[in-house]
Amino acid sequence: MIDHAHDLASVRDATERLLTAAAKLDNASVSVPSRLPGWTRGHVMAHLARNADALVNVLEGRPMYASAEARDADIERDAPRPLDVQLADLRDSAARFQEAGAAPADWSRTVELRGGVTDSASRVPFRRWAEVELHHVDLGIGYELEDLPADFVEREIDFLTERFSGHPDVVATHLTDGMRAWGTGREASTPEVTVTGTGPELLGWLAGRRDGSGLTVRGGALPALPPL
Template identity: 30%
Template sequence: MTEISNAQLMDRLKAAADNVSVKLGGLSDADILAPTDLPGWTRGHVLAHIAHVSNAVARQVEYALRGELVDFYDGGQGGRTQAIEMHAGHTAAEHRDYISAALTRALTVLDGLDEAQWSLPISYRNGVVRDGALAYWRELVIHLADLKLGRGPETWSKEFCLYLIEFLSVRVPAGIRLKLLPLALPPMTVGSGENAVSVSGMLTDIAAWLSGRTPTMGSLRAEAAADSVELPTLLPWPSAFSAK
């Protein structure tokens, strides 16, 4: 995809945060307890994770501005799990307050950066501030879809889908080359193995599948050597703790 500027990325982040806030505004305490497709997670877990990621991104940038590196999650992976479980059972009002503060913290520090500061090093995947902001965009958009509040993968923009496919190309197993055939768009290839598999369908369905979410349009078809096959099993999602 055509790389978006830092200012454009900031616009996308603000829009994604607004979407989260709007959808959260209509939730009741009972809605918070509803299960999601993420194993063992209720909506409350997803909302707690969104807030925790917001604070994690803000912390990365705040330390970067001081010339310091800090773990992405306070307390590492264990701290992440503990924080999510601690806040998952909050009331709807408590979730709204917690997420509002976390979104404001992250967006404020990112919005105050000059161009050079977007390239400051952070610990997230041994990257720079821009990498953390891109991760934040992914988290806000994808986890809003996980809440099942009318902003599913079918609403993802072409720009977001193309970016997500590029980022998640590392999920293609060794030995497989995926030829992606999104409807009404040019084909693209991810992976470099000798075994070619073609996956056709709506761009949003392809992006949803690569992100481990259920395609909502039901359009995906996989073929190998002109025969219908099952969609390949993908590798794990890239870890926040992995190198770039």
């Protein structure tokens, strides 16, 4: 069962880790390329701030973004800002998200996200947690997939394997870290491929953060995954 209150607390903790780490940067470091193609660290910080506000919109029953073009324009506008402005915006937008999450609400209701995707309101805090954790890694400032909380790694693997489950372009795949197992890809009587690795390596591949070279594959080639 999803515990949105637990996830809101986890978002708060992850945000504090990110803010503490990012505060050690300087203005020049903000314009350095991040690990995401075409984005600087400033783009990543701007996206995180605007995503917090977008998820407030979701929780309060408004469209997540005015449009895809407006989302992209806001990130481009905010990316060049100096570090102190970026940090203040990240903190303030995070506080707005926590405030929205603390408001009395029916957490079983269905909400609409970007691109017409729907989900339970109770999963919105976890979605924000994933944004903060993975984009902290994307900043390239010393926080790696291996530093992610173990419970987050397991749940994000659950989330991503569910996302690709039944996808006709992904072969039926069995994943395991040696203790837990997941299935994803198109339906089949038996998995076509088995992928083995540590939780962080599996997550890195599923989330498009690693190329899968740290994984062991049996039964064929490492499946190609569609973009998130």
